[in-house]
Amino acid sequence: MRISELSERSGVPIPTIKFYIREGMLPRGEASAATRAVYGDEHVARLRLIAALTQVAGLPLARVREVLEVIDAPPTDPIEAIGRAIGALPPYVDDDGDLSRARAAIEALGLTFDPRFTAVAQLESAIRALEAAGLPSDPETLRRYGDAMMQVAAGEVAPVESMDTADAVEYAVLGTALYEPVMLALRRLAHQHRMVEGPPTPGR
């Protein structure tokens, strides 16, 4: 297809497509004449990925580039590849080297973890914010969230194991980023439901 059709099918304006090509984020089309290039479904898919990362997940361009680099030249270890790509997702938190709260929480949950994975620093930052606001961050409270997230994760990881690494990275990044707003909206709706309906005790 020509660039005009690529723009139409992806919903991305032509100047933006040209920008992504110049930045190395989108492969050039195949030259069909001196001034013409043709594009394929892989270009549509790449533009959709970039759109999801920037518009939905809120990644700055530099972070999108990190994800694309992992997808285009993934480390041989799929867990390392996925960890690196997920590390490009927000929230971006300061890591002052003290991960003690996160470590204690993760160990209490019995989870295997790599301390360099950004989610450790994100958890540390989140627990400190609870402390600063005077909200509970005791092991029992964190276990409630941890148990629910283990349950969520149990339904999510499986398909990755049967994919090649580049596809697994893309699936993991999109799945991580795009189901987050689903969960958060459903949590708020669950709160509202519970406030209106009251607790689901027997006999009510």
Add this chain to the structure above:
Amino acid sequence: MRISELSERSGVPIPTIKFYIREGMLPRGEASAATRAVYGDEHVARLRLIAALTQVAGLPLARVREVLEVIDAPPTDPIEAIGRAIGALPPYVDDDGDLSRARAAIEALGLTFDPRFTAVAQLESAIRALEAAGLPSDPETLRRYGDAMMQVAAGEVAPVESMDTADAVEYAVLGTALYEPVMLALRRLAHQHRMVEGPPTPGR
């Protein structure tokens, strides 16, 4: 306490404190002399709330002001008060009036809901993003997330019922915003754990 001590205890710089006072977001201190004002613990608490909303939850100032207005003059119905304050939290999504996907999902989950509540438009937007990226948003998939969030919410709503409305609004807003990053970090850690350890099948 004097403004210097208020700044020290809250971690908020004096010029920022003065800005919040001018903007009506923080009550003036009690005048102790023509050019002196004294501040109390309620000022520390208010500054901590503003800091949590801006720095952790990422609210723009106009949205912080909405939350504070609800807290300072709450509607008599606590559910309406909480709904309005939670409505000031991100993500901020376009609402084009079509909430059909969210409605179908919420009704399939059997939840009572107010279609004006922002979480409905947030869910609609999140489901459309899944569709655009080609990720599943079928009822069974959404039920998995919904069930986990009902479980999370079950442990969260209870304390609100014994509070006065202003306190309940503050607790609901902070609790909604500050446990979100906890959950999201734990979900990513649960993924990593599951990828390293494999599925928790018997015999493994």
